[in-house]
Amino acid sequence: MDEIERFQSARWISPPEAIWRIYGFILNEIYPSVITLQLHLEDRQIISFQKSDNLTHIMNNDFKSKTMLTEFFNINRNNDKAKKLLYKEFPEHFVWNKRDKIWIPRKQCQIIGRIVTTNPIEGERYYLRLLLNHIRGPKSFEDLKTVNGVKTSSFHESALLYGLLESDNSLEQCLQEASLYQMPYTLRRLFATILVYCKLNNPKMLWNKFEIFLSEDYNKMNTVLSNLTIKTLQSVNSTLELMGNNINDYHLVDYNIDLNEDEK
Structure with missing residues (x-):
């Protein structure tokens, strides 16, 4: 089977796409840009490592455990501007530096943040996302579980006390x-x-x-x-x-x- 010939003979371009290509317009640019925000429960983040790496060293490496969400909590502890923002609003004012795993103030460009979607069947992860969409400036996972000085045992219970599940x-x-x-x-x-x-x-x-x-x-x-x-x-x-x-x-x-x- 000639895969190249099969691809070429099966490909079809509509007149609008042909005109778009002739004029050299951009085909796949999205404006404003959209950034996907990580979502995970406490100590449940995904960590990548090489097969030859020492697992003990990885587990004790704080840098490896840093994510967009954990650093969102960290910056809320010291930055007054950050405390006024929801997690999904964060990329509008801060840029995520992948190399250093840190949020830095945004100087230009417009961007939109979208938290990873969840399903109600996922339980606590779903309620964590619900809280992040409504609570501004949380400093930790435990902070999200504290409502008016009362510590709850789960994100579900916290969402109930905040009145997010009344309807x-x-x-x-x-x-x-x-x-x-x-x-x-x-x-x-x-x-x-x-x-x-x-x-x-x-x-x-x-x-x-x-x-x-x-x-x-x-x-x-x-x-x-x-x-x-x-x-x-x-x-x-x-x-x-x-x-x-x-x-x-x-x-x-x-x-x-x-x-x-x-x-x-």
Whole structure:
């Protein structure tokens, strides 16, 4: 098989892309730039090392354990400007130096920060991200677990005391963010996961708000409008049943998101 010939014969360029290339416009530049911010639980960061390295030395090397998040906490202890910022706002005012693993003040350019996404099924990591999106200037993981002088045992408990879980706002934000880049099938799995693992006050409200994103692939398949909701609900219900094999029996009717009698 001639892979080069196969690639050339299979490649197709649309007229807009052809014109774009003829005029020499930039094809893949993103402005403003987006930086991905690391997210990990305490002492759970990823550390890279060579096969021949001494593991004891690596474990005792503080520099190896430094990450964007740990240094975010460190700079908040001494920098008054940093204390006013959320973690996701940090790249707008500071630059991450990869070589020295340190945040330094930004002098030019515009950049946007995005914290690595998480799923509610991840538990504490999900609630850590929730806290980082709302609490300004935390100085440590323990600081995030302290609410009005009261030390909590988990990020989940801390989020409860901050009032971040009193409504479905955090889960709505989770779905809203995922709907920007997740494929509909993956989005339906996330919706099912939220139903199973999170305590929703009004699941039907979330369904009504995100149904258009959950059913986007069926809509593009020119599915009849009357069958669109049915197909989407059946897909979510199938995922719930698969989860039920390992936990309990879950169905959409348990969440007051079911079909009317005619649709059944």
